[in-house]
Amino acid sequence: MALVRSSGVLGNPLSVDFWADADPFGGAVRALAERCPVLTNVRVDWKETPAAHVFTADxxxxxxxxxxVEVVDGDVLVISGQRAREKEEEEGGGKDERWHLVERSSGGFERRFRLPGGVRVDGVSASMExxxxxxxxPKEEVAKKPxxxxxxxEG
Structure with a gap:
């Protein structure tokens, strides 16, 4: 199956521009999303191993x-931060430059996960590569069977 770029009357129905043009609210939803301080598109995988819970975020x-990375109230893992917008994008670039599409999100992001019982929050570690x-x-060590x-x- 080949992918074909559509140039019909409606253009590409999956394009952001198509939906913006078709927005009955005159771009109000898009404007609200652009002002929203917290991005929700951070993808996170959560797996459990015999020794720990492992969260991997793109x-x-x-x-x-x-x-x-924070643990709040001993049972909520919070992954948050800031993705900066490129300076050229903010300033409009050079005089001869024009942006056609900006899909990469910027701004603050936050994801929260309620941790299950039996974890050691004092041993939480994080790395980024x-x-x-x-x-x-890490999970608490299971007490050995007595x-x-x-x-x-005698007697």
Missing amino acids: LPGVRKGDAK DGVLTVTV QVKAVEI
Whole structure:
């Protein structure tokens, strides 16, 4: 199956511009989304291993110093930060430049996860490499089964 670019009357129905033009509210929804301080498109995977809960977040374009990991009230993991907009995009670029499409989001982002019981929040660790943040929340060590030793009764 080949992908074909449509240039018909409606253009590409999946294009942001198509939906903006078709917006019955005159761009009000788009304007509200542009002013929204918190981005919700941060993708996070959460897996559980025998030793820990591991959260992996895609944060392309976010510097290590612009991301923050916190545990709130001992049971809520918060991944937040700021993705900066490019200076050229903010200033309009050069005199001979014109932006045609801006799809990469910028601004603040935040995701919250309620942690299950049995985790050690004092052992939470985080690392960031190539725009991927990995947060590890270790589980509490399971108490070993008590050893039962039979004691002979004398007498």
